[in-house]
Amino acid sequence: MPPWQLDWQQPWFAPLRTLGEPLLAQIRQGASVAQALNSALQAQPIHLPAGDLRFVAQTELPAGMGFEAFVHSQAAVPTRDNWHDFFHGLIWLQQPQLKARFNAWHLEALVADEAGPGRRGPMRDALTLFDENGLILQAPAPLAEALRERDWTALGGSLRPLWRQARWQVVGHALLEKLLQPRKPICAHVLLDASVLEDPLRLRQKPFFALPVLGIPGWCAANEHLDFYRDPGVFRPLR
Structure with missing residues (x-):
């Protein structure tokens, strides 16, 4: 578990401070990253085609199921207790329309099977980058x-x-x-x-x-x- 200390005055973090600082305080008090992110959704839910967005433990992602497919079908984002997924969740909260659009495009590329099994292809590669x-x-x-x-x-x-x-x-x-x-x-x-x-x-x-x-x-x-x-x-x- 990381120490969960962050310098919000850094220019790259400052735009996320209002959103992220209270959530980080919850994590330091023992909440999981998913629990902290979900607390922000109580005041401002994010509506997706499959339902209202929620963050869930990584263990809820079924074996063999793709991350983006799970998000699309369950309106749920598998989330680990690390910085990577904390920032991923903050961007979901800050840019929900963009993240939802990217998720839909991932699924369209998968359905089109543009690169064949096990490969990303140009569309999903660009999205991921x-x-x-x-x-x-x-x-x-x-x-x-x-x-x-x-x-x-x-x-x-x-x-x-x-x-x-x-x-x-x-x-x-x-x-x-x-x-x-x-x-x-x-x-x-x-x-x-x-x-x-x-x-x-x-x-x-x-x-x-x-x-x-x-x-x-x-x-x-x-x-x-x-x-x-x-x-x-x-x-x-x-x-």
């Missing part, structure tokens, strides 16, 4: 273009003032888990056009851009110096 590691970035055009071109010194230097106009949202629960121990190489799969999340045909093309997230101004004091971005092992040039 973004669900685990995604970040939505609304940025002024020059910033967006510099990210596409991997012009890191421009992103951290001449274009740095434009970051004040940018808006970002972490979607990936595994990304949040990794940021419990922030390290310079941690990258997000960044989506610059949120409308892609409403179009499975566009999403399956994986229109993501890699961004070492500690390069976002305000996320790391060291990135105030341009040399931070001159590390080709992390801030890699465009091939």
Whole structure:
């Protein structure tokens, strides 16, 4: 069992603080992660086609049944007592429509058997990548273009003032888990056009851009110096 301590002042956790801090307090007092998440649903239930969403112990997932199929048929999310599933639950609570849409698309891809038994295929692969590691970035055009071109010194230097106009949202629960121990190489799969999340045909093309997230101004004091971005092992040039 992890110690369940979290610095909510970190910029990547701060948007989840109002939702997550009371739940984490319950866990520290002995509640399971599923129980804590379910307490939030009492005030604001999430309605899915199979019923109202609930979080259940991982042991309720039948052997041989896929995770997404279980969520779809039971309106229940198998949940372990770890950080990964805590953040997964928080994103469900914060972004229920997006998570429900992703679940439906997973099932559509499974029914279509797009990749054959035991394989994910392009649609489910794209869904998994973004669900685990995604970040939505609304940025002024020059910033967006510099990210596409991997012009890191421009992103951290001449274009740095434009970051004040940018808006970002972490979607990936595994990304949040990794940021419990922030390290310079941690990258997000960044989506610059949120409308892609409403179009499975566009999403399956994986229109993501890699961004070492500690390069976002305000996320790391060291990135105030341009040399931070001159590390080709992390801030890699465009091939």
